[in-house]
Amino acid sequence: xxxxxxxxxxxxxxxLRAFVFTFGWITLSLGSIILIYKSIELYKKIKHLVFGKLxxxxxxxxxxxxxxxxxxxxxxxxxxxxxxxxxxxxxxLIWIIIMIVVFFVTFKWxxxxxxxxxxxxxxNLELKESNVRLEKLDKLKSEFINITAHHLKTPLxxxxxxxxxxxxxxxxxxxxxxxxxxxxxxxxxDRLVKLVNELLDISQLQVGKQPLNIxxxxxRDIIDEILNEFQQEIQTKNLNIKLIPTNKQDWPLIxxxxxKLKIALSNLIDNAVKxxxxxxxxxxxxxxxxxxxxxxxxxxxxxxxxxxDNGIGVNPEEIPTLFTKYFERGEQAQKLYTTGRxxxxxxxxxxxxxxxxxxxxxxxxMGKGSVFYVEMPL
Amino acid sequence: xxxxxxxxxxxxxxxxxxxxxxGVVFETAGFAIQSVSSGEEALVIIQxxxxxxxxxxxxxxxxxxLPGISGIDILRxxxxxEKFDRIPVIIFTNYSSVEIKEEVKNxxxxxxxxxVDVTPDQLVKITIKKxxxxxxxxxxxxxxx
Numbered sequence: 001x002x003x004x005x006x007x008x009x010x011x012x013x014x015x016l017r018a019f020v021f022t023f024g025w026i027t028l029s030l031g032s033i034i035l036i037y038k039s040i041e042l043y044k045k046i047k048h049l050v051f052g053k054l055x056x057x058x059x060x061x062x063x064x065x066x067x068x069x070x071x072x073x074x075x076x077x078x079x080x081x082x083x084x085x086x087x088x089x090x091x092x093l094i095w096i097i098i099m100i101v102v103f104f105v106t107f108k109w110x111x112x113x114x115x116x117x118x119x120x121x122x123x124n125l126e127l128k129e130s131n132v133r134l135e136k137l138d139k140l141k142s143e144f145i146n147i148t149a150h151h152l153k154t155p156l157x158x159x160x161x162x163x164x165x166x167x168x169x170x171x172x173x174x175x176x177x178x179x180x181x182x183x184x185x186x187x188x189x190d191r192l193v194k195l196v197n198e199l200l201d202i203s204q205l206q207v208g209k210q211p212l213n214i215x216x217x218x219x220r221d222i223i224d225e226i227l228n229e230f231q232q233e234i235q236t237k238n239l240n241i242k243l244i245p246t247n248k249q250d251w252p253l254i255x256x257x258x259x260k261l262k263i264a265l266s267n268l269i270d271n272a273v274k275x276x277x278x279x280x281x282x283x284x285x286x287x288x289x290x291x292x293x294x295x296x297x298x299x300x301x302x303x304x305x306x307x308x309d310n311g312i313g314v315n316p317e318e319i320p321t322l323f324t325k326y327f328e329r330g331e332q333a334q335k336l337y338t339t340g341r342x343x344x345x346x347x348x349x350x351x352x353x354x355x356x357x358x359x360x361x362x363x364x365x366m367g368k369g370s371v372f373y374v375e376m377p378l
Numbered sequence: 379x380x381x382x383x384x385x386x387x388x389x390x391x392x393x394x395x396x397x398x399x400x401g402v403v404f405e406t407a408g409f410a411i412q413s414v415s416s417g418e419e420a421l422v423i424i425q426x427x428x429x430x431x432x433x434x435x436x437x438x439x440x441x442x443x444l445p446g447i448s449g450i451d452i453l454r455x456x457x458x459x460e461k462f463d464r465i466p467v468i469i470f471t472n473y474s475s476v477e478i479k480e481e482v483k484n485x486x487x488x489x490x491x492x493x494v495d496v497t498p499d500q501l502v503k504i505t506i507k508k509x510x511x512x513x514x515x516x517x518x519x520x521x522x523x
Binding site for chain 1: 416
């Protein structure tokens with residue numbers, strides 16, 4: 001077989017010489033292009049590594065070797081008449097074999113290395129993204145602690161303020177004011193206790209530790225009690241409160257945990273009172289009189305309570321995250337919290353959900369009021 | 379009375395009990411209280427001040443966590459206008475954040491006080507001191523506003 005090929009060369013067939021010459025250089029050219037392309041691709045991915053920095057010198061080395069071998073082979077092939085095919089053929093054959101082996105090994109190795117580095121880069125990216133998410137969560141948790149500390153310090157500041165006046169000017173202010181200030185201090189203590197209990201409730205409700213004490217209760221009685229607790233703020237803000245239906249007997253009994261449902265509704269009513277400003281403070285013609293409408297109605301096998309206010313409203317994009325835990329609210333959290341909306345809505349939602357109920361909000365936007373809905377199974 | 383010269387105190391606070399308590403204490407100390415209970419109301423007042431429809435306060439006491447616009451946004455709005463530079467602002471809050479403390483520290487004629495750290499009498503003293511410092515600073519020609 002070999003002898004046959006050698007004979008072909010020895011016969012000095014021009015067409016065959018042209019073919020092997022062209023085949024060799026085409027292989028080298030195409031191989032070089034692919035090799036350069038693959039090496040650059042790999043270099044871009046791992047240039048930060050020591051090996052990455054070696055890719056270009058190795059590539060140049062390969063190319064110099066291949067082209068040198070090509071030049072030697074070409075010289076022998078073109079010089080056939082003088083040196084004879086016995087010399088030129090093995091050199092040519094070695095050149096072609098080395099080229100094919102080098103290109104094959106390089107491509108295979110290059111492909112695998114690129115694939116591996118792609119996977120590493122993907123994992124790196126995922127790790128970076130997860131790190132960013134954790135940093136954000138950490139920041140939000142710190143913010144949550146700041147806000148919770150603020151909520152706890154507020155009744156403490158009220159207590160400290162009134163107590164200092166009682167201590168320093170107790171005799172000057174008269175018995176009526178003294179009683180009033182003592183009451184305010186007492187109410188703040190209550191508020192603090194309530195807040196601490198609510199904070200404990202959050203964790204207990206989250207892990208389902210607290211069983212519900214379900215009894216038929218009159219939801220209207222709870223609403224009346226809550227409104228009574230907010231009486232001072234309602235009067236200060238001159239808010240108009242409407243209850244529909246007006247007749248107590250038209251409100252049905254619903255199965256619920258009295259204490260828990262009161263906390264949930266209290267948070268929602270507090271939200272409506274807090275975010276409905278005093279009309280006169282906004283200037284004439286700028287806002288209608290503050291109004292809160294609490295409407296209850298039976299829908300199929302549920303009872304729905306809608307708490308509607310004409311206050312500052314909610315940005316529609318904030319609504320989906322309004323009832324989630326503060327640090328799960330993502331981008332919206334900071335904005336919501338710095339404007340005061342806190343853990344109350346989350347607590348309310350957690351309680352309603354444990355009763356297999358639903359809670360949601362609707363608002364046409366900032367300045368257009370809002371409606372908070374609670375739906376409880378009958 | 380000496381205190382009369384401090385005249386108007388703009389008190390931005392949403393907590394009714396604190397509004398009442400500090401209202402009484404500051405009025406006793408000779409201040410006229412302009413009580414504001416939300417960020418939006420504060421902005422309306424600032425617009426009126428810019429148009430000079432109402433008399434400028436001698437000092438602003440500002441809570442941070444307010445319904446609607448936050449106190450820090452109100453502070454930024456106030457400090458945007460050079461004519462308010464001479465009005466001292468006391469950030470009076472229970473919200474303790476490093477970033478906000480830093481921002482307040484870098485804002486001229488502005489103080490940061492935690493509500494739980496002071497009694498009403500102490501706040502009155504701090505407020506009077508702050509007004510006096512501000513008067514000295516701007517009337518001695520060191521600053522112009």
